Amino acid sequence: EAQVTQNPRYLITVTGKKLTVTCSQNMNHEYMSWYRQDPGLGLRQIYYSMNVEVTDKGDVPEGYKVSRKEKRNFPLILESPSPNQTSLYFCASSPHPGQGKETQYFGPGTRLLVL
Amino acid sequence: EDKVVQSPLSLVVHEGDTVTLNCSYEVTNFRSLLWYKQEKKAPTFLFMLTSSGIEKKSGRLSSILDKKELFSILNITATQTGDSAVYLCAVSDSWGKFQFGAGTQVVVTP
Numbered sequence: 317e318a319q320v321t322q323n324p325r326y327l328i329t330v331t332g333k334k335l336t337v338t339c340s341q342n343m344n345h346e347y348m349s350w351y352r353q354d355p356g357l358g359l360r361q362i363y364y365s366m367n368v369e370v371t372d373k374g375d376v377p378e379g380y381k382v383s384r385k386e387k388r389n390f391p392l393i394l395e396s397p398s399p400n401q402t403s404l405y406f407c408a409s410s411p412h413p414g415q416g417k418e419t420q421y422f423g424p425g426t427r428l429l430v431l
Numbered sequence: 432e433d434k435v436v437q438s439p440l441s442l443v444v445h446e447g448d449t450v451t452l453n454c455s456y457e458v459t460n461f462r463s464l465l466w467y468k469q470e471k472k473a474p475t476f477l478f479m480l481t482s483s484g485i486e487k488k489s490g491r492l493s494s495i496l497d498k499k500e501l502f503s504i505l506n507i508t509a510t511q512t513g514d515s516a517v518y519l520c521a522v523s524d525s526w527g528k529f530q531f532g533a534g535t536q537v538v539v540t541p
Contacts, residue, residue: 347527349529351531356533357533358437358519358531358532358533358534359474359519359521359531360531361528361529361530361531364527364528364529366527372526372527372528374528374529375528375530406473406474418462418463418465418479418523418529419465419476419479420465420476420529421476422473422474422475423473424472424473425472425473
């Protein structure tokens with residue numbers, strides 16, 4: 317089944333404790349992206365990647381890191397989480413923006429609580 | 432600064448009504464506008480629009496883009512309770528960035 321998977325789905329952590337949220341897609345998509353969703357603010361893009369080893373900042377990259385060493389994986393790293401990073405996080409992938417293939421497929425979401 | 436604004440923020444309608452959702456945008460190097468439906472889980476894709484004036488339809492849903500006036504509308508006719516959701520508008524630029532609006536919450540009552 318074609319899908320985007322995220323792990324963990326739920327996470328409670330404490331301020332300053334490094335964490336990684338994994339994202340994997342099995343559709344051979346070139347483009348992957350991370351978003352956070354907060355009430356009243358919609359989805360805000362954190363980082364995106366047009367292809368392996370290519371990553372760019374979205375609108376809210378502060379406090380986050382990403383890497384794209386393989387096409388299928390795009391982990392989100394919070395080196396020192398803070399309470400303002402409590403949010404619902406979505407990973408998404410699409411075949412290739414710019415060729416009429418911007419349709420993004422979203423993972424199930426990861427709900428993060430930072431105490 | 433790029434921005435996407437959706438209106439209204441929320442609305443309540445009765446089954447059978449027609450709903451019109453609005454999305455206006457200011458984005459440098461516009462590439463496409465997309466509509467998604469979100470029901471307490473991940474957004475699911477509805478439409479992608481790249482050309483002005485060409486209506487896209489899927490069942491009771493339709494959407495159109497006006498690149499001159501920088502807006503799009505999403506119409507839902509003969510609404511059903513299953514249409515209750517948050518509808519998200521997103522705009523992509525030529526560098527791969529996506530900007531989402533805050534969404535419109537639609538509640539369809541029986």
